[in-house]
Amino acid sequence: MSFKKILVSTDRSALSNKAIQAAIELAQESGAKLVAVTVVRPDPYAGMAGRQSEASDSHFARQRIQAEECLHDLRAAAENAHIDCDVLTKETDTPWEGIVEAAEEEDCDLIVMATRARSIWSTLWKRSQMQAVLANSKRPVLVYR
Numbered sequence: 001m002s003f004k005k006i007l008v009s010t011d012r013s014a015l016s017n018k019a020i021q022a023a024i025e026l027a028q029e030s031g032a033k034l035v036a037v038t039v040v041r042p043d044p045y046a047g048m049a050g051r052q053s054e055a056s057d058s059h060f061a062r063q064r065i066q067a068e069e070c071l072h073d074l075r076a077a078a079e080n081a082h083i084d085c086d087v088l089t090k091e092t093d094t095p096w097e098g099i100v101e102a103a104e105e106e107d108c109d110l111i112v113m114a115t116r117a118r119s120i121w122s123t124l125w126k127r128s129q130m131q132a133v134l135a136n137s138k139r140p141v142l143v144y145r
Contacts, residue, residue: 002030002032003109005033005034006032006035006110007103007111008020008034008035011039015114018114019113019142019143027081033085034084035108040063097132099111100137108139110142111139114144
């Protein structure tokens with residue numbers, strides 16, 4: 001199968017490196033462009049009465065710096081492999097929404113992501129981000145463990 005645009009999500013963890021490497025290899029094989037996305041969570045207290053906007057701005061700035069560091073490394077790996085790569089940072093409370101939204105906005109052919117192994121109890125109590133992407137995306141999803 002040939003791809004034109006592959007979205008790879010990263011949560012700034014070492015685990016997502018496996019998905020990043022796979023996405024780069026797929027992009028090389030198919031001549032595709034990469035779209036890298038990471039999701040930052042908004043300040044949960046923003047907008048509350050008495051909350052100073054400087055504190056909220058500072059929280060968001062720290063989140064953006066961490067996201068940019070992560071995406072910088074991903075972009076460098078893509079460039080070393082001679083792959084075009086756009087980077088995006090999405091702001092949402094639920095990472096799966098940012099991933100699905102980015103794939104739709106960028107018209108990606110495939111979403112590549114990693115998932116953490118979960119215990120049965122963890123799965124019962126909290127739906128994984130990967131499961132939510134699978135349930136809500138119209139795009140095919142390639143999952144790495």
